[in-house]
Amino acid sequence: MTELVTDPLLRRALLEVVILGLACGPLGVWVLHERRAFAAESLSHAMLPGLVVASLAGAPLLLGAVGGIVLAAVLVAVAARDARVGGDTAVAVVVTALFGLGVVLALRPDVPARLAEILFGDPLGATAGDIAVAALLCGAVLVALALGGRSLRLAAFDPQAAPSLGTKPGRVGIALLVVLAITIAAAAQGLGSLLLVALLLAPAAAAIRASDRLGTQLRLAAALGAGCAVVGLEVSRSLDVAAGPAIALAACVAYVVVALVRPGERGPGLRRAPIDGLTGSR
């Protein structure tokens, strides 16, 4: 375990994933309360072509991630303008198309074979610059969540009355997606486009299950996110398995443990448990 701190390579990886875990946990709580799990899953998959192009061009993956997400957002917006298609269908079609395009690009014989790294992440490859960028972005995400806490509460709890209380739920939804996109872009290097959603949603789902208090949920999700990142990295080191998948599995195990300790509650007035958000249903 001490090698995580003493080994420079592992120490950088540890810093990177702990920073990501601290930001992903609280953001995930809001993503689930706002029923945006499908958007989180979709955004993380849709950036694959951008990551591949950045990888081919030797550009920072962060740049590729941002490009991929912006392209996906524009295409979804264009497709969703047709009322016969609808938002969910537009997201599904655009995301699968972009994901397929990314795989085709990455599997071309004349390009370096880095598909696994892009899909599943490589925290051990994090440089000091990557860590600084991740810290900056994740810090900004946490500040945004703290400052926007009241609006997020109103939009999630009572969207009908929110405008009369000074919050426009539509704008809050867009702002949350922007914050989500920033986090996904920041996490792409360390956790990959397929697996980062596990660190985003599983600790959050566990925290929501563990506590009935929003403040506790947010703090617990941050702690669980960072803790799962440490445990996953240690499992990766000791069992010599890939770090990204080990972290994703650790996050999911944390959720299963909490679910076993605190089985789901459905009181007489509860219409839907927050965990339904994991399915992306709204």
Add this chain to the structure above:
Amino acid sequence: MSEVLIEAVGLSTGYAPGEPALRGVTFAANAGQIVAVLGPNGGGKTTLMRALLGELPPFEGRVDVHGEIAYVPQTEQARLDFPVSALDVALMGAYRRTPWWKRLGRAEHDRALQALDRVGLRERAKDRFGTLSGGQRQRVLIARALVQDAPILLLDEPFSGVDRASEATILGLLGQLRAQGHALLICTHDIEQGRGFDRVLGVHGEQTFFGPGAALDAAALERTYGSEIVTLGEGAAIAVQCHHHDHEHDQHG
């Protein structure tokens, strides 16, 4: 004559341009007045509320609002699984007044507790909103409006699914607010209760009536509810809801 706080003149509004869901609404609510909004399900009561809140644009006519509006939606519109206590919900009434960078202070907490006290729920302040009964949830939403302290209150069916004790508490509170000079618009299915307020506004896709409850005659009720109205004699009437929502196959009034 007391000051007009909210009024609509020739208002047509709706959800799609060129397809008004509600037409020809002209009314005014003065300070210290309660206006009951009557109409069948799908008749345009909630549409009117949303237009008055500025969420729906006027296709024709205008809405004039003189002061902040507090909106109390139907309680089932709120997310019951969201982790907030009754006190948290009441505190939301202070959000608009408090700058976004400032934390809510002791004064706001005291005001929220006083509001919960007024609706008889101070001892349930720490309870999770979703675990309260329908009537208690409605009272918490009214406490939030009290904290907001807006001169105009819009209440969308505040008596729907509410037990008699809660209904009495809410009616008493509304009377106090009226006496304090607030203007209140209350959507209700209860015709006889609506008649007891200062003014009645009938809507059924368009305005069917506006005036004192005593002037709400059988012809006005027929225009408002169509064949859904049953007159019981001695001026009493009930609206029989037969469509729109299966779960509302009830008698009101």
